[in-house]
Amino acid sequence: MAFDPARVDTWIFDLDYTLYPVAARVFEQIDQRMGLFIEGLLGCDHAEARRIQKMYFHDHGTTLAGLMHYHAIDPHEFLGFVHDIDMAALDEAPRLEEKLLALPGRRLIFTNGDAPYASKVLDKLGIANCFEGMWDIHAMEYRPKPEPSAYAGMIAALGVEPERAVFVEDSARNLSPAKALGMQTVWLDLGTDWGDRAKDDAAIDLVIDDIGQWLDACLAELAPPSQSLP
Template identity: 55%
Template sequence: MPPQLSHIRAWIFDLDNTLYPASADLFGLMDKRMTAYVARTLGLDDMAEAYRIQKGYFQQHGTTMAGLMAEHEVDPHHYLADVHDIDLSVLAEDARLARLIARLPGRKLIFTNGDEPYARKVLARLGLSETFEAIHDIHASAYKPKPHEASYASMIEGLGVDPHESVFVEDMARNLAPAKTLGMTTVWLDNGSEQGHDADRSYVDHHITDLADWLHSLLGDDL
């Protein structure tokens, strides 16, 4: 392990577009269901207007769900069950990534704006079901999504990690800013999935484009 990471005791990973390629475009499938959910909730026939409102919620509240909860008192369990009802067959087992993550020295954890049932289905498709010790999901975050500061506080408490001994790997750079403020080592997986680019990248410690290749660079031969 390189010296700058020798103090790490917890390896925390985002789920979507981080543990599988952004090219899988699961978010595209969920995005359509989000738009349809917004349209039904607001009684809209104009899907373009529903999409505009949906993206407004995302920008203002961190997630579409947070916006719907704040402005329309939507049940988060009902919303997530609907939005996550997508075809996961595009995902394939990633044995190399599983081996590399398993070799990391310390705890392996998930921190996601999704919910645990969905996360476990994704991990099963990827062959990562036995890889992670725990999942901190949107329910555990009291529906405060990343990058809301309260989400990170609840994750640190819920998972029992020391932020100064933790790495956080994310595909959305803006979600790394609060982690850096708390003392985490931050890794931005720049795979083209980020929405709303920000020129400020001062909170990114490691800028990578492929998770497995980066882990291989740290750990060496994974065969």
């Protein structure tokens, strides 16, 4: 099924590398701090911490979920540590703000990060005012995307009608549960080594490589037809 913006009244966006470019390398800092946390927790070297980190990510959806499962860590302590980063590389995005605000209906954030971190990112980008709701890792009760319960909880709590929603995400595997619930799905393919992991083509309505161009196309399609002068 091709993507149809006319069916959408709720626009749901992932955060990291969806609403800011990979070139900002923000998540690389978080990735490094996850490794440091594991080194301190387990007393292992960098290489072993890296192996454990990625194993937990691939097996449990997030490194945090794996650490909670095997080591019963405090999620607030972990998230506070890994999100203590420099956001200087993020620039304000007034054109993105303009496009987001022009979308008809509601706009929501659906992130495996936590709300304090997400709010800092949105504030730095200058687009916090574009979103009326957020579903974060705490709200998910630490069962992250692509766990189906994360999506079901968001739908119930935020009053989302799946058939009238679209989910935009750079990690393809996170689109399958949304599609199964009836949402339209858009994969932002950035050519990363994680983006196409566990990709299901049947769960993706549209593939894009630039969110700004996609928003322009949506707004153009949704614009009322121009009326010719008599």
